[in-house]
Amino acid sequence: MKITSAQVFVGGPGKNYVTLKIMTDQGVYGLGDATLNNRETLPAAYLQDYLIPALIGMDPRRSEDIWQFFYRGAYFRRGPIAMAAYGAIDMALWDIKGKIAGLPCYDLFGGKSRNGAMVYAHATGADLEDLMDSVQHFVDDGYKAVRVQCGIPGMPSASYAVPEEKGSSTEYMTNFSGIRPKVETWDTGKYMRYMPQALADIRERFGPDLHILHDVHHRLTPREAAAFAKDVEPVDLYWLEDPTVADDQDALKLIRQHSTTPIAIGEVFNSIWDCNKLIENELIDFIRVAATYGGGITQLKRIIDLAGLHHVRTGFHGAPSHSPISMAAQYHLNAWAPNFGIQEYLVLGTPECDALFPHDHLMENGMVYVSDAPGLGVDFDESEATKYSYSAGSHPVVRLQDGTLWNY
Template sequence: MKITSAEVFVGGPGKNYVTLKIMTDQGIYGLGDATLNNRETLPAKYLQDYLIPCLIGKDPRNSEDIWNFFYRGAYFRRGPIAMTAIGAIDMALWDIKGKIAGLPVHQLFGGKSREGAMVYAHTTGGDIEQLLDSIAHHQEQGYQAVRVQCGIPGMPKDGYGVAGDGEDANHFITQYGELPKEEIWDTDKYLRFMPTVFEKIRERFGNDLKVLHDVHHRLLPREAAAFAKELEQYNLYWLEDPTPAEDQSALKLIRQHSTIPIAIGEVFNSLWDCKQMIQDELIDFIRISATYAGGITHTKRIVDLAHIHNVRTGFHGAPSHSPISMAAQGHLNAWAPNFGIQEYLVLGTPECDALFPSDHHYKNGMFHISDAPGLGVDFDENQAQRYSYERRYHPVVRLQDGTMWNY
């Protein structure tokens, strides 16, 4: 079996999904996701100009050698662009392997460790009451775990992860602009207010609800340590990205002062980015994604290392990942002995389902992978012709005096 061609498609309903399709001489094809959020054309171009020409003629069953060919064969290694492009190829090759074997991909890892993977939803509100209503709405949909973000009094209501005035907090997804929007951040106001949010959540919903919160890199290490210590009484499932992920030694300070579970890693793209924090057990959940971390092959290595050190998975799953990436992570979730939880934002609009048909599904707080061969997701090229690339940017953040801060 040989690879005969590969094609990259950019576009999708409301998102610039980057979809790779690899064809073989036996008519079997594989699909991969190379969506690097708000930098989508870069991995697409890297695939088209540099990686795809090297794929032609290779045996797609040799995915391990192909992965190392692109990783070890590159003098300038790693980085989100290269690893996202390699990740798409790797997903597509595992998709082909599963189709050849007539098995879903998780069976090639060793089979299922669970029937369904617990997922968490995003809940939000411009104020506490709106947030509490959003949580109640998602509980009615069966969610057992929610990430909570709330507007802070004295700060603009449309900050990170928060629905602004007139927006539906129950179906809110951050919309990115054609140029970067500038958000305003005030650490003191945040630190004073957020503990009251968790107090109200526990008063209304009790202790069984799994509550997660994303600081999104906004705190200095001392601030993060004090904040984590104060939040212990509210029994959070995790505190995500309390400080910028680059400074991993800062996690030691948090560990010295708090037992709150820490989740980090969605901006990482290799084992080497997170090796120290896993081995030193400075985190409790690793948040890498199969797209940004070089595909299934490399993500599985990270999961195996994490397992040894009592770190559970909590894969990134924002809507910037296409259903192909979510399927790849779904198979890893089904297998991983150290599975924790999966981020989940509903992608199942009629337009998205038409572009990426599959039988994977959500039910009662769990994501279920189908038994279809390969990744279990298809791609409709006719539907893809409806969409084209539209440039978008993440917001940027400034303090109230104008100083640039961490997004």
């Protein structure tokens, strides 16, 4: 069996999804996702100009050797651009192998460990009252876990994942349009004085059974993160996400020394080498590496196995920057992983997205039920793809009130 061709498509409904389709001489094809949010043309070009020419003629069943060929053979290793491209190839090869075997990918990993996987929704509000309404919406919709973000009084612009005005709190998405980044303003003192009580109010309102998650999005120093994690211990968060930048991994020991609040980190990581020490030293409770940025299924399986040795559970990234192909890869890993924790979930199931990526995966009452179709269980309609083209965008940037650039 040989790879005969591969094609890259860029575009989608509201997002620049980077979709890879690999064809074989037996007519079986596989799909992968190389979407690198707001830098989408870079992995697409790497695939088209460098990787696809080398793929032609390879045996798609040899996914491990192909992964090593590109990773070790590149000399300059890792980085989000390369790993997103490798991840797309790896997903597509697993998709092909599942179709050859007539089995869903989770069966190739070792079979299901659970029937359904818990997901969490994103509740947000311009203020705390608005956030409470958003949380209630998702609770009424059957979610058992909700991430909560709200505006901070006195902060001159909306903080991370918070709308400027009330009323869009159940469908809010950060605006990435335009190549020049939007600027947000951050005030650590106001945040640390306000947010612990806001989280306590949410817990009091919704009771002990709702899983409450909160994302700091790298905005605190290690000392500040340790103090914040200690302050919110009574809330019993399901996790505190990215409380500080993880570049200085030893600094995360400070949080562990001062708090038992569970910590989730890793959505910007792109290899096992970004998280191995955090896992081995048990400085985190959930690992957030995504199937695309993390180099695909082959790499994530290694991370999952390492995490399982150290009481660390999965909590894969699931922002709209991941297409239904990448999410499907994670659904299959979630079904199998013995140390599964939770899956981030933002609604992708618009009619336009479902038309571009037909699938039978089901999200119901806060749980995802993976399809039993062979491979990843997602298809790609090339005729629908012609409706979309690339549109440049950028993440916002953050500045302190005096103008200093800060961590997004």
